[in-house]
Amino acid sequence: MNFEQIVTHIKASLGEEIILSTDENASPKAININAENLVEVMGFLQKDDQLYFDSLSCITGLDNGPESNTMEMIYNLYSIPFDHHLMVKVELSREQPAIDSLCGLWKTADWQEREVYDMYGIHINNHPDLRRILMPADWDGFPLRKDYQEQEYYRGIKVEY
Numbered sequence: 001m002n003f004e005q006i007v008t009h010i011k012a013s014l015g016e017e018i019i020l021s022t023d024e025n026a027s028p029k030a031i032n033i034n035a036e037n038l039v040e041v042m043g044f045l046q047k048d049d050q051l052y053f054d055s056l057s058c059i060t061g062l063d064n065g066p067e068s069n070t071m072e073m074i075y076n077l078y079s080i081p082f083d084h085h086l087m088v089k090v091e092l093s094r095e096q097p098a099i100d101s102l103c104g105l106w107k108t109a110d111w112q113e114r115e116v117y118d119m120y121g122i123h124i125n126n127h128p129d130l131r132r133i134l135m136p137a138d139w140d141g142f143p144l145r146k147d148y149q150e151q152e153y154y155r156g157i158k159v160e161y
Contacts, residue, residue, distance in 0.1 A: 001084055003029040006051065014044060028076065028085035035073075035090050039100050042088065045077060046105050053077035053086060056102065059112035061120035065146045069094045071122060075102075098123040119144040 001009070007022060010031070018037055023030040033041050045053040055078040062072040075088040090099060101124045102109040113124045114133040121142035124130050131137065138155075141148050151159050 001050065001082065003086075006084065006086060007031060009048075009050060010041070010044070013048070014041065023087075023089070026087050026089075028087050030074075030087035030089050032089045032091065035092060035099050038073075038088075038090055039102070039105075042075070042102055042105055045086070045088075051079060051084075052081060053079045055080055056106035056108050056112075059102075059109060059116060061116040061122050061144070063094070063120060063144060063146045066094070071097045071120060073099050073116065073122065092122065096123070097121065098125055100125045101127040103128055118142070121145060 003022075003024065007019060011019060018033060018041060020032045020034065023032070045051050056075065057078050058074075058076040060074050062074060064070045064072065071092045071094050073090045073092065075090075077086045077088065078084075092099060097120070099122060101113055103113065103126075110128070111133060113127055114130065116122050117124055117127075117130055118132045118134050119142055132139065135143065136154075140151055150161060153159060
């Protein structure tokens with residue numbers, strides 16, 4: 001199934017409005033959806049017998065900066081039996097970014113969602129163990145945000161960069 005067929009199948013099954021836009025220049029090609037539809041769409045992509053995206057290869061965050069006031073969650077999916085790829089993007093407000101967890105669908109979401117939380121400060125609703133994974137638990141800020149201010153001291157020790 002090619003990208004256009006995947007998009008057509010999703011729209012036919014879940015409704016035309018479920019996909020906000022597509023990006024055929026992305027690699028893999030991407031669909032953009034609303035955050036409130038994430039679990040529904042991802043569950044469909046995983047369970048549908050024509051798509052069967054059984055592998056959640058990667059989750060990442062993206063800070064579009066204070067000027068745009070948005071952040072993104074980006075999910076890369078792969079279907080092992082059908083050998084097709086798909087990227088799913090969700091735009092979030094930068095003020096209080098939050099999105100639902102996909103741990104109930106793919107176990108690999110657990111640590112990947114924790115990394116996004118730790119680096120970008122995007123809250124993952126209903127995550128079973130949402131805590132820092134790369135930075136110390138008492139670290140201030142989220143290092144991959146574009147407006148991140150590096151700490152001068154950590155636990156009384158000067159941080160050299």
